[in-house]
Amino acid sequence: MAPLLELRNVSKIYSQGLLSREQTIALDNMSLVLDDSKPSIVAVAGESGSGKTTMSMLALGFIEPTKGEVLYKGKNLYKLPANEHLKFRREVQAVFQDPFAVFNPFYTIDHLLTVPIDKFKLTKSKKQARTMMEDALSAVGLRPDEILGRFPHQLSGGQRQRISVARALLLKPTLLVADEPVSMVDASLRATILESLKKLKKDYGISILYITHDLTTAYHISDSIIVLYRGGVMEAGDVDTVIKNPKHPYTKLLIDSIPWPDLKLRWGTTDLQAKEGEYKSTTGCRFAGRCPFVMPKCKETVPPLFQTDKTRAAACFLYEENPQLARQNITELISA
Amino acid sequence: MxxxxxxxxxxxxxxxxxxxxxxxxxxxxxxxxxxxxxxxxxxxxxxxxxxxxxxxxxxxxxxxxxxxxxxxxxxxxxxxxxxxxxxxxxxxxxxxxxxxxxxxxxxxxxxxxxxxxxxxxxxxxxxxxxxxxxxxxxxxxxxxxxxxxxxxxxxxxxxxxxxxxxxxxxxxxxxxxxxxxxxxxxxxxxxxxxxxxxxxxxxxxxxxxxxxxxxxxxxxxxxxxxNRVAVMYAGKLVELSTVREMFTNPMHPYAKALIASLPNLDNKGVFRGIPGLAPSLLKLPSGCVFHPRCQYAMDVCKTTMPQQSVTKSGRYVYCHLYDKDGNQVSGTPLIKPEAVTN
Missing domain, CATH: 3.40.50.300 (P-loop containing nucleotide triphosphate hydrolases)
Known part of the structure; x- marks a missing residue:
């Protein structure tokens, strides 16, 4: 297995304030390897402020890590020579959250799709460019004749988001970073977008880093999941194991708060501890302030990852009896 | 009450x-x-x-x-x-x-x-x-x-x-x-x-x-x-019923499609979107507004707007599949909540 994109002990710290340097740890010692032998969809989930967008920005090379390094095909992203960096830009594509903000309203869809073709010199012939666009649009379930020649404002949110996916697909990427691709889209259209993302993996062998706060869609689309809370990994592993039988109290809370469209599953069996805005601990487990099972030791030391199952680990002292798993080995759970 | x-x-x-x-x-x-x-x-x-x-x-x-x-x-x-x-x-x-x-x-x-x-x-x-x-x-x-x-x-x-x-x-x-x-x-x-x-x-x-x-x-x-859910489509209320009825037995085809498109724990990886797009309010289709996307569309749907049906339990539904008391019109396809297939 050859690593495609690797985050090696990456931390990102934002500091603010001129005199007193107040530091916010957006992402803390994160390691993850996405491998190119077998395409997979990895979901990164957590509430706002958990560092999931920071992680996508790091993976896309938009921001530089404070500690550690981001490697693309074994080379540090920030030390790539120009031609390789261009290749990285082509092979790692992004789909962003807001389909209403990503397109320039003055350009037609044709133009928006031609830009990447020209930029990366995919083809010189206009006819071929057209075929490529049509293929990409059909691949995401859009009818090219309905889309080409139109302006973004003439399309619905769901259509636009699929155009984002088509644009990424045009460049035949090896990795797609999808940052909340369905959160702004109507519930009835979500299914179609998720379907096209899944198709990318199946038909084109594209790995996807799926960043979301919505565990429902994460469960449906991904193979494995990493649950983040304030920059740290709380639980990671196979998606079925994690969602159906969560171990970490935070994951339990998250899953318990999903409003399932099912009359049999009622809301709110675990109690909500502490209101938002009241949890600030400096040492120990980040979740200690809100955790219903908090022990004295949680407030002193940061719990390491304990491997509770073959395909899952949770960072919680409740599972101390299980063997520890070094943070940089999360990938083992995911590729297993 | x-x-x-x-x-x-x-x-x-x-x-x-x-x-x-x-x-x-x-x-x-x-x-x-x-x-x-x-x-x-x-x-x-x-x-x-x-x-x-x-x-x-x-x-x-x-x-x-x-x-x-x-x-x-x-x-x-x-x-x-x-x-x-x-x-x-x-x-x-x-x-x-x-x-x-x-x-x-x-x-x-x-x-x-x-x-x-x-x-x-x-x-x-x-x-x-x-x-x-x-x-x-x-x-x-x-x-x-x-x-x-x-x-x-x-x-x-x-x-x-x-x-x-x-x-x-x-x-x-x-x-x-x-x-x-x-x-x-x-x-x-x-x-x-x-x-x-x-x-x-x-x-x-x-x-x-x-x-x-x-x-x-x-x-x-x-x-x-x-307690109750009202489903709107293109400016019209198409169904109004209690949550229980809506989720176990949706009457209107659109409500049914909406329920079927929902992800839950049992149907992992099955995505069932609603085909087609919501019509522009400027150019509404003739007859029932939902007919171009409806899998049960009949000829009458293309020409006539459905009237309100009220069932015994007080549900409202606007669809040609039902008579004014909310009973299924005979000979029409039966709408059932689709069994979850995996």
């Missing part, structure tokens, strides 16, 4: 735009009872928010309320929101019917303290109240949404998203209205905060005995929170 607190009948709202007339709300009938929570769902642009605005008399040109009535209150004390004059409307808003708009949490004034904004609202309705009285009332409202009294002195930027949303709810319930309309109150919040905010709304509602209309497109949330 408790008394009705909101009776909407034949509500029609039209927007007169340069490219033509759009009927954003087209003949909606609704009756809500005290203590009830109604979910109003539909795709974007189907007229849910317009309907809420119409009930508040907040439709601005080029929009116009064409007809209908919206009676707020019980038999002894009620008003028709759509027939009041300007002055009366101002009095009725907030004291009888409150609206928590979409993205309300971004509507707080950043340079005014929360308390000042709340007192503003009270003052408009109770000009004679003393400062201490108003302050007490505002703080009590903050407390009822589980915020500290100290929030009264804070600015909006000092609060988190969930707390801001709760401040907006507190403003909404200041004068104990009978009807609270919440337009996507939690669409920008995380699941955990969403749950906290929704639980707050429910608690407050029970305390003041109001009716809540919850607008949104998250069927999961509706399932957990509401």
């Amino acid at each position: 408790t008394s009705a607190v909101l009776q909407v009948s034949d509500l029609r709202v039209t927007y007169y735009t340069d490219s033509g007339r759009t009927r954003a709300v087209d003949g909606v009938n609704l009756t809500l009872y005290a203590g009830e929570r109604l979910g109003l769902v539909g795709e974007s642009g189907c007229g849910k928010s317009t309907m809420a605005l119409a009930l508040m008399r907040m439709i601005k040109p080029p929009g116009r309320i064409e007809s209908g009535s919206a009676i707020v209150g019980d038999e002894t004390d009620n008003v028709d929101m759509l027939k009041l004059n300007e002055e009366q409307v101002l009095q009725a808003r907030l004291s009888r019917i409150a609206y928590i708009p979409q993205g309300a949490m971004n509507s707080l004034n950043p340079v005014m303290r929360i308390g000042v904004q709340m007192i503003d609202a009270i003052q408009a309705h109770r000009p004679k109240a003393t400062k201490t009285e108003m302050r007490e009332q505002a703080e009590a409202a903050l407390e009822s949404v589980e915020l500290k009294r100290g929030v009264f002195h804070m600015y909006a930027h000092e609060l988190s998203g969930g707390m801001k949303q709760r401040v907006c709810i507190a403003i909404g319930i200041l004068l104990s209205p009978k009807v609270i309309i919440a337009d996507e109150p939690t669409s920008a919040l995380d699941v955990v905060v969403q749950r906290q905010v929704m639980e707050t709304i429910c608690k407050v509602q029970e305390k003041i005995g109001a009716t809540v209309i919850l607008i949104g497109h998250d069927m999961g949330l509706m399932c957990q929170i509401t």
Whole structure:
């Protein structure tokens, strides 16, 4: 297995304030390897402020890590020579959250799709460019004749988001970073977008880093999941194991708060501890302030990852009896 | 049955735009009872928010309320929101019917303290109240949404998203209205905060005995929170039934497709979107508005608009598959909630 994109002990710290340097740890010692032998969809989930967008920005090379390094095909992203960096830009594509903000309203869809073709010199012939666009649009379930020649404002949110996916697909990427691709889209259209993302993996062998706060869609689309809370990994592993039988109290809370469209599953069996805005601990487990099972030791030391199952680990002292798993080995759970 | 607190009948709202007339709300009938929570769902642009605005008399040109009535209150004390004059409307808003708009949490004034904004609202309705009285009332409202009294002195930027949303709810319930309309109150919040905010709304509602209309497109949330669900499509109410009936036995094909498209724990990886797109309100299809996307479409659907059917249990449905008592018309395909296939 050859690593495609690797985050090696990456931390990102934002500091603010001129005199007193107040530091916010957006992402803390994160390691993850996405491998190119077998395409997979990895979901990164957590509430706002958990560092999931920071992680996508790091993976896309938009921001530089404070500690550690981001490697693309074994080379540090920030030390790539120009031609390789261009290749990285082509092979790692992004789909962003807001389909209403990503397109320039003055350009037609044709133009928006031609830009990447020209930029990366995919083809010189206009006819071929057209075929490529049509293929990409059909691949995401859009009818090219309905889309080409139109302006973004003439399309619905769901259509636009699929155009984002088509644009990424045009460049035949090896990795797609999808940052909340369905959160702004109507519930009835979500299914179609998720379907096209899944198709990318199946038909084109594209790995996807799926960043979301919505565990429902994460469960449906991904193979494995990493649950983040304030920059740290709380639980990671196979998606079925994690969602159906969560171990970490935070994951339990998250899953318990999903409003399932099912009359049999009622809301709110675990109690909500502490209101938002009241949890600030400096040492120990980040979740200690809100955790219903908090022990004295949680407030002193940061719990390491304990491997509770073959395909899952949770960072919680409740599972101390299980063997520890070094943070940089999360990938083992995911590729297993 | 408790008394009705909101009776909407034949509500029609039209927007007169340069490219033509759009009927954003087209003949909606609704009756809500005290203590009830109604979910109003539909795709974007189907007229849910317009309907809420119409009930508040907040439709601005080029929009116009064409007809209908919206009676707020019980038999002894009620008003028709759509027939009041300007002055009366101002009095009725907030004291009888409150609206928590979409993205309300971004509507707080950043340079005014929360308390000042709340007192503003009270003052408009109770000009004679003393400062201490108003302050007490505002703080009590903050407390009822589980915020500290100290929030009264804070600015909006000092609060988190969930707390801001709760401040907006507190403003909404200041004068104990009978009807609270919440337009996507939690669409920008995380699941955990969403749950906290929704639980707050429910608690407050029970305390003041109001009716809540919850607008949104998250069927999961509706399932957990509401008693009844109304499904809107292209300006029309297509089905209104209890949550249980909606989820176990949807009658209208659109409601059925909506339920079937929902992800749950048992159907991993099965995505069933609704084929086609919602029609533009400018160019509505003839007959039943849903017929181009309907898998049960018959010839009559293309030409005639379906009439309201009311079943024995009080469900409304607008579909040619049913006669006016809500029984399946013989010979038509039977709509069943599809078994989950994996």
